[in-house]
Amino acid sequence: MNFNVDEKLLHGGDYNPDQWLDYPDIIDQDFALMKKAHINTITLGVFAWSALEPEEGHFDFSWMDDIFARMNQLGGNVILATPSGARPQWLSEKYPEVNRVDERLQRHTHGFRHDHCYSSPVYRAKVKLINTKLAERYGQNPALAMWHVSNEYSGECFCDLCEANWQRWLQAKYHTLKALNDAWLTSFWGGTYSSWHQIKVPSQLASTKIHGMALDWRRFNTAITIDFFDAEVAPLRAANAAVPVTTNFMAEGPGHDFIPLQGLDYGAFAKHVDLVSWDSYPQWNNDYEPLAETAMKTAFVHDTFYGLKEQPFLVMESAPSRVNTPVAKLKRPGVHALASFQQIAHGSEGSLYFQIRAARANSEKFHGAVIGHDGSDDTRVFKEVAAYGARLSALAGLRKAKRQAKVGIVYDWDVLWAQHREAAFGRDRKRYFQTLEDHYAYFWQHDIPVTLVPVDHDFRQYDLVIAPMLYLMRPELMTRLRAYVSQGGTLVATYFTGIVDEHDSVYLGGWPAPLQETFGIKLGEFDSVYPDEHNHVDFAGQQFETHDYNQLIEPVDAEVLGRYQDDFYAGSPAITRHRFGQGTAYYIGPRTKRDLLNVLYASLPVVQAELARLVAKPNPAVSIQSRVGQGERTYFIMNFSSCPQTISLARPLIDCESHGPLLGQLVLTPYRVVIAKERA
Numbered sequence: 188m189n190f191n192v193d194e195k196l197l198h199g200g201d202y203n204p205d206q207w208l209d210y211p212d213i214i215d216q217d218f219a220l221m222k223k224a225h226i227n228t229i230t231l232g233v234f235a236w237s238a239l240e241p242e243e244g245h246f247d248f249s250w251m252d253d254i255f256a257r258m259n260q261l262g263g264n265v266i267l268a269t270p271s272g273a274r275p276q277w278l279s280e281k282y283p284e285v286n287r288v289d290e291r292l293q294r295h296t297h298g299f300r301h302d303h304c305y306s307s308p309v310y311r312a313k314v315k316l317i318n319t320k321l322a323e324r325y326g327q328n329p330a331l332a333m334w335h336v337s338n339e340y341s342g343e344c345f346c347d348l349c350e351a352n353w354q355r356w357l358q359a360k361y362h363t364l365k366a367l368n369d370a371w372l373t374s375f376w377g378g379t380y381s382s383w384h385q386i387k388v389p390s391q392l393a394s395t396k397i398h399g400m401a402l403d404w405r406r407f408n409t410a411i412t413i414d415f416f417d418a419e420v421a422p423l424r425a426a427n428a429a430v431p432v433t434t435n436f437m438a439e440g441p442g443h444d445f446i447p448l449q450g451l452d453y454g455a456f457a458k459h460v461d462l463v464s465w466d467s468y469p470q471w472n473n474d475y476e477p478l479a480e481t482a483m484k485t486a487f488v489h490d491t492f493y494g495l496k497e498q499p500f501l502v503m504e505s506a507p508s509r510v511n512t513p514v515a516k517l518k519r520p521g522v523h524a525l526a527s528f529q530q531i532a533h534g535s536e537g538s539l540y541f542q543i544r545a546a547r548a549n550s551e552k553f554h555g556a557v558i559g560h561d562g563s564d565d566t567r568v569f570k571e572v573a574a575y576g577a578r579l580s581a582l583a584g585l586r587k588a589k590r591q592a593k594v595g596i597v598y599d600w601d602v603l604w605a606q607h608r609e610a611a612f613g614r615d616r617k618r619y620f621q622t623l624e625d626h627y628a629y630f631w632q633h634d635i636p637v638t639l640v641p642v643d644h645d646f647r648q649y650d651l652v653i654a655p656m657l658y659l660m661r662p663e664l665m666t667r668l669r670a671y672v673s674q675g676g677t678l679v680a681t682y683f684t685g686i687v688d689e690h691d692s693v694y695l696g697g698w699p700a701p702l703q704e705t706f707g708i709k710l711g712e713f714d715s716v717y718p719d720e721h722n723h724v725d726f727a728g729q730q731f732e733t734h735d736y737n738q739l740i741e742p743v744d745a746e747v748l749g750r751y752q753d754d755f756y757a758g759s760p761a762i763t764r765h766r767f768g769q770g771t772a773y774y775i776g777p778r779t780k781r782d783l784l785n786v787l788y789a790s791l792p793v794v795q796a797e798l799a800r801l802v803a804k805p806n807p808a809v810s811i812q813s814r815v816g817q818g819e820r821t822y823f824i825m826n827f828s829s830c831p832q833t834i835s836l837a838r839p840l841i842d843c844e845s846h847g848p849l850l851g852q853l854v855l856t857p858y859r860v861v862i863a864k865e866r867a
Contacts, residue, residue, distance in 0.1 A: 197537025225576025326426030508555025588816025673768030
């Protein structure tokens with residue numbers, strides 16, 4: 188099955204029949220229950236290598252053939268995984284080189300999943316063989332909808348093979364040792380390299396203090412991971428190039444912070460997949476924040492993954508009930524549909540779960556599943572999943588429907604890595620992605636769509652570009668930002684902008700000239716303060732408290748909008764506005780809470796234009812998101828609250844489920860989702 192606009196949204200998830208091969212009645216029962224739950228898609232074979240190749244060179248596809256036959260009978264989709272995420276025991280034992288070496292330079296034996304070396308020729312050959320077998324057997328199968336390549340790529344290896352690849356990668360990038368030594372300033376502490384083989388992997392037993400090296404090591408790990416991914420994909424495309432490929436990206440959480448995974452540059456990785464997918468595991472109904480705050484953070488990650496290709500994505504995994512965490516709290520009644528429709532509202536092509544049937548043992552046996560250990564369809568979780576599946580199956584034409592955003596938040600994994608490596612000003616205080624969330628929060632609360640945009644994308648389509656803390660900035664980006672503003676765009680930047688180049692070396696001679704010209708300012712001293720220290724900023728007739736960082740600003744021809752109130756820089760500029768060409772550039776010197784950001788964004792003309800919308804007065808507990816496709820705009824009106832909420836619609840809509848009109852006051856019971864539409 189190919190992904191056509193008219194196809195239904197996907198509903199289903201990870202199914203592991205290889206865990207139940209000695210229980211044929213369980214598999215029969217599962218398919219009967221999947222039909223009741225309106226499941227149309229299964230992700231198959233994620234960790235099934237040992238079941239597919241129990242001994243080297245001896246393959247058994249009979250059980251997988253049976254599952255494909257059943258899915259064809261149902262008219263359903265199979266997302267078929269390549270099994271490299273969990274190699275068999277025999278492979279680790281016979282070929283130790285496939286096992287990773289950690290940063291203490293100790294080689295692992297067979298253990299945790301994913302613990303394999305991307306550089307190992309043996310591992311690559313074995314993966315190519317099993318992938319080729321799968322591709323040749325199922326590549327033309329009518330049920331095959333997508334390839335799920337490996338699983339949750341992550342981690343790094345410090346073995347000799349990886350070290351050799353690291354040295355080759357550096358040679359290809361820098362060409363000469365002089366260029367590398369200059370870029371990394373290896374003369375600092377007398378560390379100049381005189382041969383390529385001297386450049387060891389930055390382990391606990393080697394150099395870890397060279398900032399340019401640390402940044403390049405992160406880039407190398409992204410590059411070697413992508414190279415391994417591309418090698419996995421080659422036999423799949425050879426068998427049937429029409430079947431799309433993906434791999435499941437991750438977010439870090441659940442917990443107080445819920446942000447995209449920091450170890451790999453997903454902006455670079457996304458260029459190699461046909462469809463971005465990710466595993467969504469926020470902790471709903473937690474004890475440390477309101478539900479609406481959890482929803483905002485989750486929406487931020489959804490919009491990040493949408494922005495990687497600026498097109499719909501897929502939630503590959505989510506929890507139908509509790510998440511396998513220290514506090515494995517159940518979703519409250521109604522929250523499952525609420526969280527799942529939020530996925531669709533922000534651009535997912537469906538809702539998939541980990542997993543369909545709960546495992547009977549080991550690490551994830553208490554992780555939520557559609558079918559519990561009792562195998563019953565009479566549980567609250569099963570009933571809620573089935574009810575959601577029925578609602579989802581009635582929605583037509585949304586698979587490829589787009590989100591339309593006029594606001595873009597620009598970010599960069601290089602910036603994240605460079606800031607974290609820099610110990611000055613506090614590694615853990617910089618909170619890069621969390622700061623992006625603070626800027627995002629106003630727009631989510633006011634139902635203004637946002638796309639998170641990697642720095643190498645074209646952001647001219649956005650009326651407002653927000654670019655906080657772009658500490659590392661290449662001259663090319665400075666030029667593009669300058670052109671964006673001069674041609675009529677509105678740009679907001681903050682402290683920690685344009686400080687270092689791509690090698691994490693400080694720009695000499697002051698703030699770079701293109702940034703000075705764009706913002707109409709020079710930068711003065713930068714002050715990092717203790718947690719209990721605060722300055723205050725007078726802005727828009729109000730006072731706001733600062734924390735962590737205060738950037739001093741020297742206006743050249745910018746207008747001062749806000750001034751510091753305390754300490755030796757009392758009265759000096761804190762917030763500026765510069766009208767440049769046809770556009771405007773704002774600079775925020777201090778870190779503040781969201782209160783100042785909210786006032787600033789509410790005052791921007793481009794934001795005020797976006798506020799003329801569906802409701803006269805936004806409700807912070809109610810999120811309204813929309814997608815446009817086939818001439819219609821579909822709205823998802825979601826109550827992220829355990830209390831009833833009321834909104835007032837400014838114009839009539841059609842309820843997508845009852846097909847009746849919606850007008851005037853709309854009362855939303857706790858966790859309720861209303862889906863409505865109008866002509867686009």
